[in-house]
Amino acid sequence: MKDLVTSVLVILVMTVVLGVGYPFVVWGIGQTVFPHQANGSLIKNEKGEVVGSELIGQNFTSAKYFHGRPSAAGNGYDASASSGSNLGPTSEKLIKRVTGDAETIQEENPGKQVPADLVTTSGSGLDPHITPAAAAFQIPRIAKERGMSESELDQLVARFTEQRQLGVLGEPRVNVLLLNLELDKLKPQAK
Helix, strand or coil: CHHHHHHHHHHHHHHHHHHHHHHHHHHHHHHHHCHHHHCCCEEECCCCCEEEECCECCCCCCCCCCCCCCCCCCCCCCHHHCCCCCCCCCCHHHHHHHHHHHHHHHCCCCCCCCCHHHCCCCCCCCCCEECHHHHHHHHHHHHHHHCCCHHHHHHHHHHCEECCECCCECCCEEEHHHHHHHHHHHCCCCC
């Protein structure tokens, strides 16, 4: 009987400490030290409305915007259905889709090689970033559509290029949502 009482007390104490106390402490540290990240890295417009997250890509289809990577998550950038396509490199379906996308995108810049991240999905299907090369590939289209100079857009892409973390982790990348929001600030478009 003594062992049973001890076991029940240990379960109750551990439930309170690990099930209530620990999550509350971690939540408190997150809200105090990293409030932006702890709340989803949400991005708000000038009116204070949430327009997205720095961590989840969005589907920009207008020729006036930079386009992100294709998404295999749900109906595209669906955070509740995060996943890749699970199609292997020999999959006919994958080869047909990538080849078709590359041919379509190639029409923007005939003769220039299409960056791989403009036709391939990320593992999560939610990647909000593209390479600086993928952003640069899209500059002529956007310059034409918005009536901006290519050098102005080059400078914008350079300004929004995030470098490797700690100088060695990851690759240089451009957050498409942040770049497009800044593009709209510089050269607003009629809705």
